Amino acid sequence: MQRSNKDIWVGLFVLIGAAALLFLALQSANLLSLNFQRTYQVTARFDNIGGLKPQTAVKSAGVVVGRVDSITFDDKNFQASVTLALQSRYSFPKDSSLKILTSGLLGEQYIGIEAGAEEKNLQAGDVITATQSAVVLENLIGQFLYSKAAEGGSPPANANKK
Amino acid sequence: MSWYNPSDIGFAVRSKLADLGLGARLFLRLVLRGASSLKRFGLVRDQIHFLGNYSLAIIAVSGLFVGFVLGLQGYYTLQRYGSSEALGLLVALSLVRELGPVVAALLFAGRAGTSLTAEIGLMKAGEQLSAMEMMAVDPVQRILAPRFWAGVITMPLLAAVFSAVGVLGGYVVGVLMLGVDAGAFWGQMQNGVDVWRDVGNGVVKSFVFGLTVTFVALLEGYESLPTPEGVSRATTRTVVVASLAVLGLDFLLTAMMFSI
Numbered sequence: 001m002q003r004s005n006k007d008i009w010v011g012l013f014v015l016i017g018a019a020a021l022l023f024l025a026l027q028s029a030n031l032l033s034l035n036f037q038r039t040y041q042v043t044a045r046f047d048n049i050g051g052l053k054p055q056t057a058v059k060s061a062g063v064v065v066g067r068v069d070s071i072t073f074d075d076k077n078f079q080a081s082v083t084l085a086l087q088s089r090y091s092f093p094k095d096s097s098l099k100i101l102t103s104g105l106l107g108e109q110y111i112g113i114e115a116g117a118e119e120k121n122l123q124a125g126d127v128i129t130a131t132q133s134a135v136v137l138e139n140l141i142g143q144f145l146y147s148k149a150a151e152g153g154s155p156p157a158n159a160n161k162k
Numbered sequence: 163m164s165w166y167n168p169s170d171i172g173f174a175v176r177s178k179l180a181d182l183g184l185g186a187r188l189f190l191r192l193v194l195r196g197a198s199s200l201k202r203f204g205l206v207r208d209q210i211h212f213l214g215n216y217s218l219a220i221i222a223v224s225g226l227f228v229g230f231v232l233g234l235q236g237y238y239t240l241q242r243y244g245s246s247e248a249l250g251l252l253v254a255l256s257l258v259r260e261l262g263p264v265v266a267a268l269l270f271a272g273r274a275g276t277s278l279t280a281e282i283g284l285m286k287a288g289e290q291l292s293a294m295e296m297m298a299v300d301p302v303q304r305i306l307a308p309r310f311w312a313g314v315i316t317m318p319l320l321a322a323v324f325s326a327v328g329v330l331g332g333y334v335v336g337v338l339m340l341g342v343d344a345g346a347f348w349g350q351m352q353n354g355v356d357v358w359r360d361v362g363n364g365v366v367k368s369f370v371f372g373l374t375v376t377f378v379a380l381l382e383g384y385e386s387l388p389t390p391e392g393v394s395r396a397t398t399r400t401v402v403v404a405s406l407a408v409l410g411l412d413f414l415l416t417a418m419m420f421s422i
Contacts, residue, residue, distance in 0.1 A: 004204075006211045013214045017319025020326035021365070027348065028254040028329050029355040055356075 050134025196307030209312030229331020282383030317372025
């Protein structure tokens, strides 16, 4: 095939385009941290998951150790069943507990995993039931108002007696 | 005079329908039989050189300035809520998802689409296309198809260049000039931008836009009246129709891609 001067320039153009795509994939997206590491799946049951989404980070001591794989609703016991993909290189005791936490005041939610004391480790397919649900602000305000009302309810009753 | 004359309306509807059918037929011919023009890659290469290399400068410069502006505006707004660290995420997401494909396609329609239309319109006016047909050379395969595929190949690359340069522009303004922390800028961006969902869908979008803009440019040129006014009108219509099609398709594609 005949080579012409244009080949070089077209090649350069395609190279620049490919470099731009690579830059977008590596530097501004998460292709490298997209873990190709092996994972094992564990299911956890939560009463309330708040704003948890698939791909949310699972952290232990602040280090990302896995991601949320899928979230489904279990209509047998009316709980959310969350499948976690934990990285194979990390193992946790069988009685580890999970909490849904929020990074910062307005940050996104993540799952914190706290190691237990059992000798046996979590295996693929295990179910974790020691979980703490997400904090729902409305419930919190409701509890606060309720306790306030319980405290403040008595003085008017005394005043009536006078 | 009387635009509501039934026969006029019927004529207008029929001619619009015929235009649509003609366009669809040309599109099928380009996609099905035109693919064989990829074997004669020399023709496509020449067109990539013409459409891509010469558009690179305007795309890169526009991308840089769009990135600058996104950096500035995003910073002023985010700073009010004390979350200027999310600037990287804002700049990258808006560029990769929307602005990169759309603005690059609009620029491409203005820079490359018009020249395609004018070139083919003038070929038609000079009866070069008829001469080719007389020599049993199919002008769709020889002239239109290489340009079509070159445009389809070029557009995603140009959009990627636009987005990448725009992100760098946002970095220059946000980090170097306004003092957002560089680690937070890149870190938030990498946390929030997904390779397949955001970057991949952006590439799909720009591919569709490349198909649209190049096809509209070729169709308008191929169907232009073989007169100076006809060619000039076809060139104008290329920009108008291609831009509207890109913006409308963008809405549809966004609604389909990011609905969940």
